[in-house]
Amino acid sequence: MNRRKAIQQTAYLLGGAVSASIITGVMSGCQPKGEPDWTPQFLTKEQAATIGEIAETILPETDTPGAKSLHLTEFIDLMLKEVFNGYEQLQFPRELAKFEEECQFFTGNNFINSSPDERQKFLVLHEKKELTNQKQTGEKAFISKIKELVLTGYFTSEYAITELMNYNPIPTKFEGCVDIEGLAKIQVGIEGRSA
Amino acid sequence: MQDKNTFDVIVVGSGITGGWAAKELCEKGLKTLVIERGRTLEHVKDYPTANTPIWDLPHRNQPTAEDRENYPVQSTVYAFNEGTKHLWINDKDHPYTTPPDQPFNWLRGNHVGGRSLMWGRQTYRWSDLDFEANAKEGIAVDWPIRYKDIAPWYSYVEKFVGISGQAENLAQLPDSEFLPPMDMFCVEKRLKKSIESKWAKRRMTIGRVANLTKGHNGRSACQHRNLCYRGCPYGAYFSAQSATLPAAAATGNMILRPDSMVESLLFDKDSSKATGVRVLDTKTGKTVEYKAKIIFLCASTLGSTQIMLQSKSDRFPNGFANGSGELGHNLMDHLFNLHAYADFDGDLDKYYTGQRPNGIYIPRFRNVWDKHPDYLRGFGFQGSASREGWESKKGQPGFGADFKKSITALGGWKMAFYGFGEILPYHDNKVQLNPNKFDIHGLPTLYIETKLRENELAMTKDILATAEEMLSVAGAKNIRVWDGKAPMGSGIHEMGTARMGKDPKTSVLNKWNQCHEAKNVFVTDGSCMTSASCVNPSLTYMALTVRAVDYAVKELNKQNL
Numbered sequence: 062m063n064r065r066k067a068i069q070q071t072a073y074l075l076g077g078a079v080s081a082s083i084i085t086g087v088m089s090g091c092q093p094k095g096e097p098d099w100t101p102q103f104l105t106k107e108q109a110a111t112i113g114e115i116a117e118t119i120l121p122e123t124d125t126p127g128a129k130s131l132h133l134t135e136f137i138d139l140m141l142k143e144v145f146n147g148y149e150q151l152q153f154p155r156e157l158a159k160f161e162e163e164c165q166f167f168t169g170n171n172f173i174n175s176s177p178d179e180r181q182k183f184l185v186l187h188e189k190k191e192l193t194n195q196k197q198t199g200e201k202a203f204i205s206k207i208k209e210l211v212l213t214g215y216f217t218s219e220y221a222i223t224e225l226m227n228y229n230p231i232p233t234k235f236e237g238c239v240d241i242e243g244l245a246k247i248q249v250g251i252e253g254r255s256a
Numbered sequence: 257m258q259d260k261n262t263f264d265v266i267v268v269g270s271g272i273t274g275g276w277a278a279k280e281l282c283e284k285g286l287k288t289l290v291i292e293r294g295r296t297l298e299h300v301k302d303y304p305t306a307n308t309p310i311w312d313l314p315h316r317n318q319p320t321a322e323d324r325e326n327y328p329v330q331s332t333v334y335a336f337n338e339g340t341k342h343l344w345i346n347d348k349d350h351p352y353t354t355p356p357d358q359p360f361n362w363l364r365g366n367h368v369g370g371r372s373l374m375w376g377r378q379t380y381r382w383s384d385l386d387f388e389a390n391a392k393e394g395i396a397v398d399w400p401i402r403y404k405d406i407a408p409w410y411s412y413v414e415k416f417v418g419i420s421g422q423a424e425n426l427a428q429l430p431d432s433e434f435l436p437p438m439d440m441f442c443v444e445k446r447l448k449k450s451i452e453s454k455w456a457k458r459r460m461t462i463g464r465v466a467n468l469t470k471g472h473n474g475r476s477a478c479q480h481r482n483l484c485y486r487g488c489p490y491g492a493y494f495s496a497q498s499a500t501l502p503a504a505a506a507t508g509n510m511i512l513r514p515d516s517m518v519e520s521l522l523f524d525k526d527s528s529k530a531t532g533v534r535v536l537d538t539k540t541g542k543t544v545e546y547k548a549k550i551i552f553l554c555a556s557t558l559g560s561t562q563i564m565l566q567s568k569s570d571r572f573p574n575g576f577a578n579g580s581g582e583l584g585h586n587l588m589d590h591l592f593n594l595h596a597y598a599d600f601d602g603d604l605d606k607y608y609t610g611q612r613p614n615g616i617y618i619p620r621f622r623n624v625w626d627k628h629p630d631y632l633r634g635f636g637f638q639g640s641a642s643r644e645g646w647e648s649k650k651g652q653p654g655f656g657a658d659f660k661k662s663i664t665a666l667g668g669w670k671m672a673f674y675g676f677g678e679i680l681p682y683h684d685n686k687v688q689l690n691p692n693k694f695d696i697h698g699l700p701t702l703y704i705e706t707k708l709r710e711n712e713l714a715m716t717k718d719i720l721a722t723a724e725e726m727l728s729v730a731g732a733k734n735i736r737v738w739d740g741k742a743p744m745g746s747g748i749h750e751m752g753t754a755r756m757g758k759d760p761k762t763s764v765l766n767k768w769n770q771c772h773e774a775k776n777v778f779v780t781d782g783s784c785m786t787s788a789s790c791v792n793p794s795l796t797y798m799a800l801t802v803r804a805v806d807y808a809v810k811e812l813n814k815q816n817l
Contacts, residue, residue: 075300123657143320184655211649216646219311225664235480237439241607245646250611253310255645
């Protein structure tokens with residue numbers, strides 16, 4: 062696919078103005094206007110919708126933005142398309158299909174058509190089982206991959222860095238051991254690393 | 257100067273040593289041509305990502321699949337990511353080969369300033385423990401110099417560079433001229449106390465680093481953003497761009513010619529002197545010859561050796577000044593990717609401000625006062641503490657509103673140690689020219705053969721064991737050690753292949769970094785190294801360069817060159 066287009070789309074989802082207005086819109090109770098013009102480049106539309114719901118279940122909208130407000134599905138799609146290697150790209154839809162099978166078995170429906178409550182319950186049990194498997198096989202579980210993508214997208218977003226964490230782009234000095242007063246926010250620099 | 261292609265001196269390479277050679281030669285009044293194979297790269301102007309926050313990088317700083325394809329070797333480096341990839345060489349355009357079961361990671365840039373832009377900035381002096389080792393142990397050949405020969409040049413370089421650190425008065429790690437030291441994290445202070453009380457001779461100090469803790473020589477102090485490897489708009493760490501090249505340029509005596517690869521040195525056998533260099537202009541594809549009285553090879557370890565291997569003639573059928581047959585041999589690096597991690601309880605009411613571009617340092621304590629039964633030489637540790645942030649939350653179980661709330665909580669303290677071990681010089685760790693494989697400009701490529709051997713494997717075990725032990729004694733929890741099984745070259749301290757020595761039969765260079773067989777050619781980058789020590793080598797390269805320039809110019813003035 063066209064890299065320039067990917068960057069344009071990324072600029073859309075990373076653009077400060079867009080984030081701010083969507084956040085404001087959500088915070089004041091407005092719903093985002095249905096699906097934006099974005100078309101997934103790696104996932105199918107159905108897969109993207111499902112991933113979107115999984116991401117939102119991991120990080121729902123509360124009094125702070127969730128996965129959808131922060132356009133994490135777009136981020137995940139871009140990562141799958143451009144960062145994942147060929148083998149990982151082949152595996153992903155198969156793993157998603159298997160995930161859906163398990164969900165169907167547990168809730169009686171696929172993920173999108175399960176209720177929020179059922180989704181939550183399923184994911185908790187599913188993750189527990191998968192983490193145990195992961196320990197034995199050493200291979201990263203599908204749900205772990207999704208979560209990692211969601212959390213990376215979340216924590217490297219302008220919103221999370223500047224609002225939820227202590228963004229310190231030009232610290233000037235370094236002090237290695239200082240008293241904290243009250244609850245400290247994670248300190249993050251320009252590179253988005255907290256440690 | 258008769259014509260525009262004739263200079264007093266030619267310096268090949270504009271990096272950490274080339275920049276110094278240029279500065280010193282130009283300041284002594286010599287018209288100096290600095291030839292750089294890579295592209296131009298200007299201080300500040302050409303640091304496009306110096307201020308780019310992670311959310312403005314399309315892939316949130318991760319290399320893409322395409323990057324890993326174009327940079328299969330470079331993309332393995334910790335310092336390679338979306339924000340820095342433009343500073344690393346394109347492996348596809350500039351390949352090299354190794355035996356299939358003996359990988360080597362050759363990590364480098366391809367631009368003015370070279371790795372002085374991306375380096376880790378750790379700077380440590382050698383001591384006679386290092387210089388005497390080969391002779392005492394009957395390994396390779398003796399260094400033709402000792403600490404007293406280089407000590408004044410260490411001082412000279414350090415005063416210009418600006419090194420932050422703490423004087424410790426250790427025989428095996430001489431102090432430098434220091435700017436104020438950086439601070440330690442809480443957990444590091446605890447660890448230091450624990451180590452030094454349990455082992456009276458061990459020391460944990462703050463890293464000695466070429467970042468400025470106060471304004472120095474017109475360069476501003478470090479802002480503690482820890483983004484050095486993207487290029488620093490404050491000039492707060494030492495690089496050719498921030499310090500030596502501007503000084504050279506200020507004299508009006510330097511011509512800098514990027515996009516120019518030296519194909520070979522030109523040699524006149526009647527006078528036994530090099531006369532100049534043949535250069536391929538990589539932009540025009542044209543070849544041009546430059547003449548000079550003196551040549552300084554500062555093209556990096558394998559860069560300089562490759563040029564010498566390419567410079568065959570009747571006089572030098574095996575490569576330039578290679579009567580000894582040692583050119584290309586005795587390639588070394590440091591043991592690398594040997595880690596230990598642990599968690600520490602307590603100090604939850606303490607945090608830190610700023611991102612420190614430096615770590616702690618534990619100087620060598622093995623084979624210093626007593627002899628280890630399993631191996632020769634030794635290692636040091638770098639490392640750093642931190643409080644767990646968001647990165648560790650990626651693997652945390654849970655979903656939903658409560659999970660979301662919990663993941664922005666600041667985590668506990670943890671510590672990481674990284675061992676750097678000395679690799680011995682082995683004749684069979686070597687490079688030669690590939691007969692049939694060429695780079696994108698049609699120039700030869702290297703075939704690199706290296707192996708870690710018994711001494712290195714025994715040392716590796718002890719590195720991991722001592723790291724674990726020190727953490728355990730300090731009360732750390734959840735200690736994990738990791739042997740990354742890194743191929744040689746991964747330390748990015750590749751050195752040797754044109755070693756210094758007393759005897760022309762067993763070395764390429766004499767005690768002044770002069771080719772034994774061509775007195776007007778000096779080689780002062782890592783290729784000159786006769787052994788590797790365990791400390792970061794760049795400070796020693798810089799000191800040797802400045803010392804060699806001083807000698808070369810004195811000889812020139814005495815009309816000996």
